[in-house]
Amino acid sequence: MNQVGAVGLIAALAFAFYGMVTGAVAGKLRSPRMLKSAQRAVLGFFAMTTLAVVSLEYLVLTDNFHSAYVAEHSSRALPLLYKFPVLWSGQEGSLLFWTWLLSIYVGVAVLLNRRKNRQLMPYVIAISLGVGTFFSLVTFWVANPFNQLSLATATGTTPYAPPDGNGLNPALQFHSMVAHPPMLYLGYVGFAIPFAFAMSALMTRQLGDNWIRVTRRWTMVPWMLLGTGIVLGGQWAYHVLGWGGYWAWDPVENASLLPWLAGTAFLHSVMIQEKRGMLKVWNMVLIILTFFLSIFGTFLTRSGIISSVHAFAKSDIGPWFSVFLAIIAAFSLTVLFLRLDFLKSDNRLDSIVSRESGFLFNNWILLAAVLAVLWGTIFPIVSKAVENVTVTVGPPFFNKVMIPIGLLLLFLTGAGPLLAWRKTSFQSIKRNFTVPLVFGGVAGIFLFFFVGVHGFYTLMSLSLCAFVAASIVGEFYKGARTRMKTSKEHFFPAVYNLTMRNTRRYGGYIVHFGIVLLFVGVAGQAFRFETQKLMGPGDLLQARNYLFRFEGMTTGQKANYEYETVSLAVTKNGHAWTVMHPQKRFFIASQQPLSHVALRSNLAEDVYVVMAGRDPNTGKAIIHVIINPLVQWVWIGGMVVLLGTILALIPSRVEREMAQIHKNQEEAVEAHHAS
Amino acid sequence: MPVSRLLKTLVLFLCLGTVAVAAGRSPAQIDQIQKDISNKVYCTCGCATTLARCPDPHCPVKAEMDKIIRTDLEQGKTEQAVLQDLVDHYGEKVLAAPPPKGFNLTAWILPSVGLLIGLFLAILVVRRWRRPALQAAGPASSATPPVDDNVRSAVEEEMKKFMD
Numbered sequence: 001m002n003q004v005g006a007v008g009l010i011a012a013l014a015f016a017f018y019g020m021v022t023g024a025v026a027g028k029l030r031s032p033r034m035l036k037s038a039q040r041a042v043l044g045f046f047a048m049t050t051l052a053v054v055s056l057e058y059l060v061l062t063d064n065f066h067s068a069y070v071a072e073h074s075s076r077a078l079p080l081l082y083k084f085p086v087l088w089s090g091q092e093g094s095l096l097f098w099t100w101l102l103s104i105y106v107g108v109a110v111l112l113n114r115r116k117n118r119q120l121m122p123y124v125i126a127i128s129l130g131v132g133t134f135f136s137l138v139t140f141w142v143a144n145p146f147n148q149l150s151l152a153t154a155t156g157t158t159p160y161a162p163p164d165g166n167g168l169n170p171a172l173q174f175h176s177m178v179a180h181p182p183m184l185y186l187g188y189v190g191f192a193i194p195f196a197f198a199m200s201a202l203m204t205r206q207l208g209d210n211w212i213r214v215t216r217r218w219t220m221v222p223w224m225l226l227g228t229g230i231v232l233g234g235q236w237a238y239h240v241l242g243w244g245g246y247w248a249w250d251p252v253e254n255a256s257l258l259p260w261l262a263g264t265a266f267l268h269s270v271m272i273q274e275k276r277g278m279l280k281v282w283n284m285v286l287i288i289l290t291f292f293l294s295i296f297g298t299f300l301t302r303s304g305i306i307s308s309v310h311a312f313a314k315s316d317i318g319p320w321f322s323v324f325l326a327i328i329a330a331f332s333l334t335v336l337f338l339r340l341d342f343l344k345s346d347n348r349l350d351s352i353v354s355r356e357s358g359f360l361f362n363n364w365i366l367l368a369a370v371l372a373v374l375w376g377t378i379f380p381i382v383s384k385a386v387e388n389v390t391v392t393v394g395p396p397f398f399n400k401v402m403i404p405i406g407l408l409l410l411f412l413t414g415a416g417p418l419l420a421w422r423k424t425s426f427q428s429i430k431r432n433f434t435v436p437l438v439f440g441g442v443a444g445i446f447l448f449f450f451v452g453v454h455g456f457y458t459l460m461s462l463s464l465c466a467f468v469a470a471s472i473v474g475e476f477y478k479g480a481r482t483r484m485k486t487s488k489e490h491f492f493p494a495v496y497n498l499t500m501r502n503t504r505r506y507g508g509y510i511v512h513f514g515i516v517l518l519f520v521g522v523a524g525q526a527f528r529f530e531t532q533k534l535m536g537p538g539d540l541l542q543a544r545n546y547l548f549r550f551e552g553m554t555t556g557q558k559a560n561y562e563y564e565t566v567s568l569a570v571t572k573n574g575h576a577w578t579v580m581h582p583q584k585r586f587f588i589a590s591q592q593p594l595s596h597v598a599l600r601s602n603l604a605e606d607v608y609v610v611m612a613g614r615d616p617n618t619g620k621a622i623i624h625v626i627i628n629p630l631v632q633w634v635w636i637g638g639m640v641v642l643l644g645t646i647l648a649l650i651p652s653r654v655e656r657e658m659a660q661i662h663k664n665q666e667e668a669v670e671a672h673h674a675s
Numbered sequence: 676m677p678v679s680r681l682l683k684t685l686v687l688f689l690c691l692g693t694v695a696v697a698a699g700r701s702p703a704q705i706d707q708i709q710k711d712i713s714n715k716v717y718c719t720c721g722c723a724t725t726l727a728r729c730p731d732p733h734c735p736v737k738a739e740m741d742k743i744i745r746t747d748l749e750q751g752k753t754e755q756a757v758l759q760d761l762v763d764h765y766g767e768k769v770l771a772a773p774p775p776k777g778f779n780l781t782a783w784i785l786p787s788v789g790l791l792i793g794l795f796l797a798i799l800v801v802r803r804w805r806r807p808a809l810q811a812a813g814p815a816s817s818a819t820p821p822v823d824d825n826v827r828s829a830v831e832e833e834m835k836k837f838m839d
């Protein structure tokens with residue numbers, strides 16, 4: 001199966017290269033035959049990468065330790081559920097996985113555009129398969145997952161298979177790890193498609209409304225998946241790493257945040273182009289930046305140039321990615337420069353106080369966030385290059401720089417939708433802003449005087465959350481009230497119909513509401529409490545209003561790990577509450593320990609208990625307890641963002657009607673050409 | 676008494692005072708400061724996390740660093756002095772944020788400079804967008820009668836609904 005996979009990989013490279021060339025030729029010559037050929041190459045690319053992926057999974061599932069990759073990342077005792085993630089747990093497999101996801105995306109793009117966007121599609125195929133060629137080449141040439149183990153003998157080399165593999169990294173043996181990397185990768189990879197559409201629009205000079213409409217949807221999907229991947233990554237860190245947090249400003253985390261932030265800026269500024277025909281060059285810059293950062297993120301996570309908690313090994317792919325990034329930047333900026341004349345704004349700004357300005361300032365803040373995160377992430381490399389001094393840039397830096405930026409962004413999240421397009425009068429500002437501002441102010445006063453929230457940033461954050469929430473609820477309420485008057489509907493049907501009539505707008509508000517919940521959850525970190533104690537039978541530990549009593553410890557063994565479990569009887573406010581079982585695991589194949597957190601969650605707070613280990617002198621368990629307020633709101637916020645984006649992706653009634661008209665028109669043109 | 680000697684006495688007095696105050700810290704206070712410091716330095720074992728978050732409870736590097744911090748605090752050293760001690764032992768990379776001096780200043784300044792340049796550019800763009808609109812409006816617009824605020828608001832609302 002190693003050979004089958006290797007053949008699949010080289011065939012995928014051949015198809016990608018062929019499709020890239022034929023796509024470009026089809027675009028240049030406007031040849032339908034060449035386009036057909038390029039489309040078939042996409043199919044071949046997909047089929048061959050699928051063959052390679054299936055081959056690798058087969059090798060993993062059958063414990064074929066002749067494969068260097070399987071021996072390195074899997075073991076016989078690894079549960080079936082965790083054999084699938086082996087595919088993306090190592091450098092070679094994850095690059096293959098990247099390539100395979102790209103082949104799916106390109107395949108879907110071709111399928112959905114069989115009868116649409118005919119002028120754009122040749123270059124879309126050429127560019128996306130250009131990316132595919134690069135990834136296939138790197139996977140085949142530099143990080144091939146189908147290498148076999150061999151032993152050197154007197155007569156040459158002989159195939160070799162160890163009796164068992166090293167096993168999967170214990171930290172990856174967690175349920176959200178099954179979904180987190182695929183989501184993240186779907187996000188990273190997916191940005192290749194809007195980039196391809198944007199470049200194709202530039203090359204074909206098809207810079208009307210169409211490309212922006214198509215690109216917006218193709219950007220929303222990876223943006224949503226990347227965001228979901230980031231939240232799932234946070235959940236994994238929270239449950240597995242044992243320090244009671246979900247975000248540590250690690251370079252790999254930052255790498256995922258960068259394209260998400262740039263994509264967020266694009267999804268906002270694209271609206272100005274759609275509504276007002278402005279910011280055309282800027283939108284191109286943003287989509288180029290988003291794709292560039294997604295490749296940069298892959299480079300950062302996979303090259304090992306920056307030390308990270310994700311502990312990826314140093315590898316040879318760094319120079320390859322550097323060259324590829326340079327090609328992307330040079331190609332896209334050249335094409336953009338050559339088409340500047342076609343990207344002139346259709347309109348002018350009527351007023352500084354308008355929705356357009358709101359979006360512009362939103363872009364300003366988002367780009368400032370990109371710059372701050374990017375600069376902080378790469379600063380250790382810059383410092384090493386300039387001063388030959390190794391420095392670390394961690395949470396204290398990012399918290400100091402990013403919290404004010406985040407608060408500004410939160411304010412604009414609430415203020416933007418309250419501004420009218422074109423021009424907002426003073427009276428309108430007064431009418432729209434009064435209730436949310438009062439709500440935010442009252443919330444601030446209440447929190448300061450009655451809840452005892454005195455930290456400036458926490459107070460600001462929660463007050464702004466109240467302001468934004470009030471502005472969103474106000475938008476739904478005003479819209480529903482209008483419908484109740486005009487259509488004589490009850491409140492809830494009015495809200496439903498209002499939302500479905502303009503899914504994009506109201507889906508966007510729901511996304512904003514999810515962001516508010518996320519900020520509430522993050523603000524909860526200000527009230528975090530933690531304590532640690534060595535505990536033996538009968539020992540007590542007090543953590544705020546919880547009292548933990550050590551009941552006992554059990555040891556045992558599962559298929560791939562040994563464990564020690566502590567039983568802690570917990571009373572809350574003096575009443576028996578629950579029994580918690582933090583566990584320490586020791587994975588046999590990889591010889592690595594891992595703490596299994598005991599967690600009790602509700603909407604107010606999490607009780608998070610870790611058995612960090614045992615004291616070598618006394619044998620007592622090291623018990624670490626964290627009372628973590630409002631963490632659940634981070635996950636709920638992430639879920640609301642996801643639901644809001646799905647809603648915004650559903651075509652509204654008006655859009656469906658418009659799409660039908662377009663389809664009829666296109667069919668009429670087709671029929672005319674056929675006759 | 677010469678001024679320099681007076682100053683020296685003053686500095687000595689202040690230092691002794693600081694040490695005395697620091698030495699008088701309760702164990703709970705020392706715990707809290709140790710926790711704060713643990714969040715400001717990285718564990719150098721290679722785990723790539725702050726000392727407070729090093730995942731290995733038996734990490735020998737973490738144990739050594741914890742010991743240095745504890746001893747220093749019990750000797751009455753200030754937080755800054757403890758951090759300096761750690762830098763002397765492990766190099767500048769031990770700090771979780773680069774100290775704002777020399778080239779490191781750029782790490783702290785650049786995001787703010789970027790923010791300001793961005794704001795300047797945004798204002799510039801808005802002004803550029805706005806100017807032709809104002810020019811186009813010209814004197815003719817000044818001749819148009821003022822619109823009633825209620826009418827304007829109603830039109831804005833309608834426009835907002837239409838545009839969204």
